[in-house]
Amino acid sequence: MTPTHGSGQRHLVVIPLFDGVQSLTFSGPTDVLAGAGEERFRYDVLTASHDGRPVRASSGLVFVPDTSLADVSRVDTLILPGADGIPQVTPHTIDAIATLAARAGRLASVCTGAFLLAATGRLDGRTAATHWSYAQELTLRHPDVKVDARDTVVRDGPVITAGGVASGIELGLALVEEDMGRESAQRIARHLVTYVSRPGGQAQFAEPQAHQARSPAVRAVQRQVLDHPAGELTVRALAGHVGLSERHLTRLFRAQVGMSVKEYVERARVAFASRLLVETADSPEAIAREAGFGTEATLRLAFRRVLRISPAEYRERFT
Secondary structure, three states: OOOOOOOOEEEEEEEEOOOOEOOHHHHHHHHHHHOOOOOOEEEEEEEEEOOOOOEEOOOOOEEOOOEEHHHOOOOOEEEEOOEOEOOOOOHHHHHHHHHHHHHOOEEEEEOOHHHHHHHOOOOOOOEEEOOHHHHHHHHHHOOOOEEEOOOOEEEEOOEEEEOOOOHHHHHHHHHHHHHHOHHHHHHHHHHHOOOOOOOOOOHHHOOOOOOOOOOHHHHHHHHHHHHOOOOOOOHHHHHHHHOOOHHHHHHHHHHHHOOOHHHHHHHHHHHHHHHHHHHOOOOHHHHHHHOOOOOHHHHHHHHHHHOOOOHHHHHHHHO
């Protein structure tokens, strides 16, 4: 979206609310936008439930919206908050959100709010973030969406999506940066004692996903990799372990797990090494050998590729 600087310009942000909404997914960006007001540009935030009635958040807090979805006549930016899980709303609410999305100049979602945005069809053909633990489910439900489970904030044209719950703050800062410039976003981030963009994205917080396959042979390969991360885990060795040709295993594995055997092995080894970094005082060299990387240099490269931070940074942050 082109920055909309102007004298005294007001930008209307609409946030739909619903029962089960996770409050931080809308209060986070709202607090950022509230601190961004300047004489030349200000945000007006409007909350709306389906019928204008109060909603109960997942925490038990009750919120009174400003209006109903049907009574919103204008929207510049639409932000869809998430829930503690996949949002449960009625088809009528989805229709009302879709109507607002068609009017909005910019669309945004936080955490599992991406499911609401995807349900309107506005994410088809675009890349979007959601909470890392729901990325696979979003892909299954909406195969036309390119799901990014690594970054905290993803921009794709007029759509900005954020990964985890607290990423709503970064989403708000991304909106401010887009509208008012980097300096304004940095000023607000300093005041909130946070990052404009969190180093490493959300991949560093993700637990290894099972990606449970249908095929017994593929499941046997997964078990072999997870149980013996330092073992001989080439495609050739694993294919021999389950009695398949390398070519057949390669095709079957990617089709059912969504990544190559090599990628799966690397992620499993990174996950194992991550636990050793946090739970032991072993040296990086020893951890590299125990996790199947062989050398510390290979361990560092794999961490950068998968988690986007170094093993030393991971140990410092999570120990």
